[in-house]
Amino acid sequence: MGFRAAVAGASGYAGGEILRILAGHPEIEIATVTAGSNAGALLGAHQPHLRSLAGRTLAETTPDTLSGHDVVFLALPHGQSGPLAAQLGDDTLVVDCGADHRLADAAAWERFYGGEHAGTWPYGLPELPGHREALRSARRIAVPGCYPTAVSLALVPAFAAGLAEPDVVVVAASGTSGAGRAAKPNLIGSEVMGSVSAYGVGGVHRHTPEMVQNLSAAAGGPVTVSFTPTLAPMSRGILATCTAKARPGVTAAALRDAYETAYADEPFADLLPEGQWPATAMTLGANTALLQVALDEAAGRVVVVAAIDNLTKGTGGGAVQSANLALGLPEELGLTTIGVSP
Ligand SMILES: NC(=O)C1=CN([C@@H]2O[C@H](COP(=O)(O)OP(=O)(O)OC[C@H]3O[C@@H](n4cnc5c(N)ncnc54)[C@H](OP(=O)(O)O)[C@@H]3O)[C@@H](O)[C@H]2O)C=CC1
Numbered sequence: 001m002g003f004r005a006a007v008a009g010a011s012g013y014a015g016g017e018i019l020r021i022l023a024g025h026p027e028i029e030i031a032t033v034t035a036g037s038n039a040g041a042l043l044g045a046h047q048p049h050l051r052s053l054a055g056r057t058l059a060e061t062t063p064d065t066l067s068g069h070d071v072v073f074l075a076l077p078h079g080q081s082g083p084l085a086a087q088l089g090d091d092t093l094v095v096d097c098g099a100d101h102r103l104a105d106a107a108a109w110e111r112f113y114g115g116e117h118a119g120t121w122p123y124g125l126p127e128l129p130g131h132r133e134a135l136r137s138a139r140r141i142a143v144p145g146c147y148p149t150a151v152s153l154a155l156v157p158a159f160a161a162g163l164a165e166p167d168v169v170v171v172a173a174s175g176t177s178g179a180g181r182a183a184k185p186n187l188i189g190s191e192v193m194g195s196v197s198a199y200g201v202g203g204v205h206r207h208t209p210e211m212v213q214n215l216s217a218a219a220g221g222p223v224t225v226s227f228t229p230t231l232a233p234m235s236r237g238i239l240a241t242c243t244a245k246a247r248p249g250v251t252a253a254a255l256r257d258a259y260e261t262a263y264a265d266e267p268f269a270d271l272l273p274e275g276q277w278p279a280t281a282m283t284l285g286a287n288t289a290l291l292q293v294a295l296d297e298a299a300g301r302v303v304v305v306a307a308i309d310n311l312t313k314g315t316g317g318g319a320v321q322s323a324n325l326a327l328g329l330p331e332e333l334g335l336t337t338i339g340v341s342p
């Protein structure tokens with residue numbers, strides 16, 4: 001084993017997914033697991049599926065317990081990563097699954113999250129133009145939000161190829177694990193089962209500025225995004241239906257060609273064969289974003305559907321993919337494109 005890792009927030013969903021992936025990683029050893037209120041408990045009590053790690057004790061999450069590692073994965077509530085990272089030297093790679101360092105626009109941060117902006121770290125989505133190279137020398141990484149991962153992979157190729165106008169509409173369904181482990185009134189079993197519900201409607205969801213940031217960078221100018229998230233009765237997965245106004249003269253063939261070119265060499269972004277549409281069940285547990293494109297000629301819109309596992313490509317898998325790059329390891333190490341079905 002080449003690198004020693006600590007995982008903070010190991011009793012939560014994102015921390016659990018990072019541990020699931022690291023447990024099969026040939027070059028990263030899980031040295032330390034930490035938690036908040038559950039510090040002192042056995043990991044097995046909170047992550048019973050991680051059998052080989054069941055006997056590990058959850059330590060407190062402090063700079064002391066996290067220091068001395070090659071890589072620290074933070075899967076903690078927003079606001080925790082800045083103060084912790086400040087006490088970990090640059091010899092430690094810090095990979096933050098929280099939102100604190102994803103946005104470059106401090107005003108957008110204050111509007112959607114409130115409080116002072118903690119600063120911007122290299123953004124952990126290697127598939128975006130220029131990002132892979134930046135990640136190779138990073139010592140701090142901001143893992144993208146789960147919805148922005150799906151939406152950016154869905155629409156960046158259309159903007160980068162100059163095929164879309166800056167007018168985007170996204171409706172995306174997420175499984176309940178996206179909301180974390182803590183109980184919330186709208187996530188009680190009987191409220192979720194047998195129903196799909198919208199939330200964060202009307203441009204207020206905090207992932208909107210992150211989508212705007214990524215799509216505007218690809219478009220080379222400001223893009224507006226109308227984003228409506230919905231909660232679906234499933235534990236994992238995001239299905240994002242993304243549309244953008246098509247530029248005049250765009251053809252279906254040119255659109256498909258842009259996506260084939262963009263993702264030809266990407267290990268974790270797959271354009272499906274024509275006629276096959278992404279479904280969350282096709283990529284559960286895999287680090288792959290599945291995509292399909294169409295041109296709605298009557299409406300004059302580019303339509304892209306993306307499916308990811310919110311906990312894998314949308315968090316834990318994306319975190320390990322970027323960490324691999326920053327540690328000088330092969331990007332795909334420890335990650336799978338093989339899903340779990342049914
Ligand atoms: N779930 C998802 O799909 C995604 C999550 N993320 C991000 O990952 C992070 C974790 O999310 P998620 O795993 O879903 O949340 P969970 O609620 O499932 O887990 C939160 C974790 O943080 C720990 N924690 C809470 N408060 C403190 C504290 N004050 N000090 C130390 N540890 C604390 C908890 O420990 P304990 O149990 O001991 O209290 C637990 O291990 C968040 O920033 C989230 O935004 C990002 C993308 C997608």
Ligand SMILES: CC(=O)N[C@@H](CCC(=O)OP(=O)(O)O)C(=O)O
Nearest residue numbers: 098099145146174175176178179
């Ligand atoms: C279904 C659900 O509630 N999903 C979460 C987003 C997922 C997430 O964890 O995003 P952050 O990393 O930015 O917190 C939400 O809509 O708030």
